[in-house]
Amino acid sequence: MTSTLPEERSVPSASAVLEDYLALCKDACDGEIGRLYSPVKRGSGSLHDLILDYPRRGGKALRPALSIATCLGLGGHLEAILPTAATLELYHNAFLIHDDIEDESWSRRGRPTLHIDHGVPIAVNVGDAMLSLSLQPLLDNVERVGLGPALRILRAVSHMTRQTVEGQALELEWVRSNTWQLLDADYLEMVELKTSWYSFITPLQAGAVAAGAGPERLIPLESLGRHLGAAFQITDDLLNLRADPEEYGKEIGGDLWEGKRTLMLLHALRSAEPEDQARAVRILSKRRPGSEGELGLADLLDRLTVRGELSQAGRAEITAQLEGQRHSESKTLDDIRWLYALMQRVGSLEHAREVAGQHARKATDALAGLEWFPPSRHRDMLAGVVDYVHGRTR
């Protein structure tokens, strides 16, 4: 999936209560994943270890925590939500592994990424394994929560994956086609698809369903999750521009190199003087340095030649692709610095912070409106997450 999957590792210790709650949820969820994926055949133990690699590195397990808090807060049991929580965490970590390959990231949660440690083939394979295996916990739900709720959760997860994939496709397509005349509403629609469903809406809704809540409860939870997702993603995009990679776990400005359509970039393009606008669009049309496998293709050509395996047609094909790549210009560090300066000059960062703040306030209102969600430490945890997301926007 594309690069800016929101990572919760940078959650500050805003509230010790929130931290404790998250830690408890993470323990429960990791235990469930370990139980589900204990190796059954001799020799396949290394897959088991690799599946647990990213979860064991930390990460706050925000998605499981949201689903657990909603379930327990509405009177459900931990066992009723744990398989679903494990599935959500597996999806998230599988996407992170593949994301790191796609973005050629070298660091995740303070350690080398899985594909740096074990090579691309194994990293692709481990992510696929996690995606493929995430169906079983949802089937375990039949015994845990009964047939009706289990099917509703399956449908919710299926809807979630569809939305996520559509959001990712939309974002990739904007970059590929160099589309830039987009409004805040376009960005927010993409983020709702790409981020809000899988990180917020579905965890909240699945928790409610596992607690036996009726369909009428799901609409206000969707609204809460939508605004949380928007505030979270915009802030994540802002952090991408300025954060310390050791701290934040990702490369600085990676979004600019990739040409991702953030709220800031779209605002800058709309607000800039015509000549600046033209220069920005020209920069965005350049490719990432070394991206799309220029060196990979040259390497492939050499290797196949060494092996004596390449047909004439195959050689012509690869050579033509290489030529095409060599003729396209790549972005420079000066290009990236200029884009950043432009965003600062026309107030795009302030604009993004303001929009994030609006959504954080709407999330606060949405939570306050859940008068059927009784006061408890579970509700406090949700409030803590809303406060944390709000706090990040300032």
Add this chain to the structure above:
Amino acid sequence: MTSTLPEERSVPSASAVLEDYLALCKDACDGEIGRLYSPVKRGSGSLHDLILDYPRRGGKALRPALSIATCLGLGGHLEAILPTAATLELYHNAFLIHDDIEDESWSRRGRPTLHIDHGVPIAVNVGDAMLSLSLQPLLDNVERVGLGPALRILRAVSHMTRQTVEGQALELEWVRSNTWQLLDADYLEMVELKTSWYSFITPLQAGAVAAGAGPERLIPLESLGRHLGAAFQITDDLLNLRADPEEYGKEIGGDLWEGKRTLMLLHALRSAEPEDQARAVRILSKRRPGSEGELGLADLLDRLTVRGELSQAGRAEITAQLEGQRHSESKTLDDIRWLYALMQRVGSLEHAREVAGQHARKATDALAGLEWFPPSRHRDMLAGVVDYVHGRTR
């Protein structure tokens, strides 16, 4: 997943009836996939096209055909099995896309692989989309075949993915740890996990379940699928050694470069004189040329340096990994030729053909034993597949 996913494109025109049946199933299945993944949002249409790219290139849709023939042959309706058939085909094509990335293949079904055409990020993403989206058709089954059979199919698919992943993990682990003292039984256990479940057993069983067959029908179908899978995979491994890549769609001898534990290689290692055995094990301990991203890491180092993004810790990490790779030796074309000559000398190819023939005969017997499966063109189609697999072994 790992490299030798059996590809059905090399099915010969042994029987025009079989060909026609396969073509009808492919049309029905492609129609279902197209219906399921019609783009719902403006701008995400390119994802839709990429999902359909490999299916549109041809391929015989063997898995859908097996499930459709079993369902119709046991009195079920096409609509009852079509969503499941589409899911099986989506899994298969998703694995092919990721497989091609892992093996750095440049050609698939006579055209450049998806990652050569569109880059690794998009190819990883499209495969993930196909895996993620394959849940929905299985949920559509509730309306098509009723709750009970729908859940049984969901459980069957979940079991299938678990088996496949275990098999892939076992195979990767044998290569990684340079394990070579393995018996035919070890290889056959791995192939049953890696190939038989997802290509044969589950398609057959899902078809039966969709037709309302009871659990007692599933055991003989498992036996049929297991032997078909063994015969198919051994023959596929044999073809990998000698086939024309333009014809077969894969590179010659790729398995040897990767060090995959085929029946032939294991037989050769067991049968060789001690000094040849030692030489073979030494060759297998060498890495593939250019594999594990040696050039990828060097490129990454350069790029991050250009961007001014690399911390001291990050630079040290990547440099250390690069050093480790440079010091390990890589296989040469002479190594591969020597391994192939060894296998010929000690009769490993004949041995493999013999074992494949045994399993093909057992598959023939297993089909003949299904006396509750009435004669029909659907049963004829299954017989045609068994004959085809048997014919390939000779």
